[in-house]
Amino acid sequence: MNNISRAIAILGIATALGGLTPAVYAVSTVNPSYPSSPTPATETNVQELFNRGVEKTERGDLQGAIEDFDGVVRLNPSFIEAYCNRGFVRAELGNYKGAIADFNSALRIDPHHADAYNKRGTVLAQRGNFSEALAQFNTALRYDANFADAYYNRGLAHSGLGNAKAAIADYDRAIQLQPDMAEAYGNRGTVRYRLGDKSGAIADLQQAARIFSAQGNVPAHQQALTFLQTIQQPSTAKPSVQP
Known part of the structure; x- marks a missing residue:
């Protein structure tokens, strides 16, 4: 953890x-x-923007983190971890619908992405849907x-x-x-x-x-x-x- x-x-x-x-x-x-989705050489700033979003999350600047992750997915719509991390932050802010949407977006890119299932399960569990959450963790x-x-x-x-x-x-x-x-x-x-x-x-x-x-x-x-x-x-x- x-x-x-x-x-x-x-x-x-x-x-x-x-x-x-x-x-x-x-x-x-x-x-x-x-690992984060590969970024083309012309978009090296995307990784820096993602890293800044992670740092803001750890500092508790959740709204600032969302803004950075928004920027990442605008520049690179296939950046899976940006969706996962934005979903996590949205859940922390109580936006569970937005969080689930982000995890769903990550899974459309990679249906085998275990961390997206794990995160989606946590949101379901936090909402009291333990049976549905269990299925997510199993996956x-x-x-x-x-x-x-x-x-x-x-x-x-x-x-x-x-x-x-x-x-x-x-x-x-x-x-x-x-x-x-x-x-x-x-x-x-x-x-x-x-x-x-x-x-x-x-x-x-x-x-x-x-x-x-x-x-x-x-x-x-x-x-x-x-x-x-x-x-x-x-x-x-x-x-x-x-x-």
């Missing part, structure tokens, strides 16, 4: 204890598995079996559908592929807690807290610690009444 995702994401746990935060899906700004993984973000996102979708064991399996795979994905540890911990595996939940949340701390993600680190303190409290069972 890249810097912009980590800057936005905390744990994304919205389950065991009434929902500490909404689930946050991993939406990579640029997936390194998918993303069909085209890229080592896509850690898609496994993480599919785990969240499975959680939303109540498929706890499937969610854990996806978090396991995401962690195997990307061992520093703190969000996957945190969400796996919440699922384990719901299943009654308190020790496993504690171990996962401790690991999530350690990684968040190392990454300098203070809000997520604090949230993990808060959840840990909550689940480590002894149960307050009522004492039995003696006759």
Whole structure:
């Protein structure tokens, strides 16, 4: 998961204890598995414009980023990553219809583009359409079996559908592929807690807290610690009444 995702994401746990935060899906700004579309020598400024849009996204200048990605697709209508990144930014601004349109445009150019399916799935999941999102993540993984973000996102979708064991399996795979994905540890911990595996939940949340701390993600680190303190409290069972 890249810097912009980590800057936005905390744990994304919205389950065991009434929902500490909404689930946050991993939406990579640029997936390194998918290089940007080739740019003719006469349009070398297109790549620079795209890079500037990515930088603005990471700084939080979302409207400025959209303007740059608009410029990219005007100059090079086949620049797939510009559509994917503009769709991501539009979703962050609440323009879900525009986001889906951008991901659809990317997939018309390359129907096998796993990151576009992953991003389209995140928008559907954010709108509560977990079954449709699951289909998108499945397709993303069909085209890229080592896509850690898609496994993480599919785990969240499975959680939303109540498929706890499937969610854990996806978090396991995401962690195997990307061992520093703190969000996957945190969400796996919440699922384990719901299943009654308190020790496993504690171990996962401790690991999530350690990684968040190392990454300098203070809000997520604090949230993990808060959840840990909550689940480590002894149960307050009522004492039995003696006759």
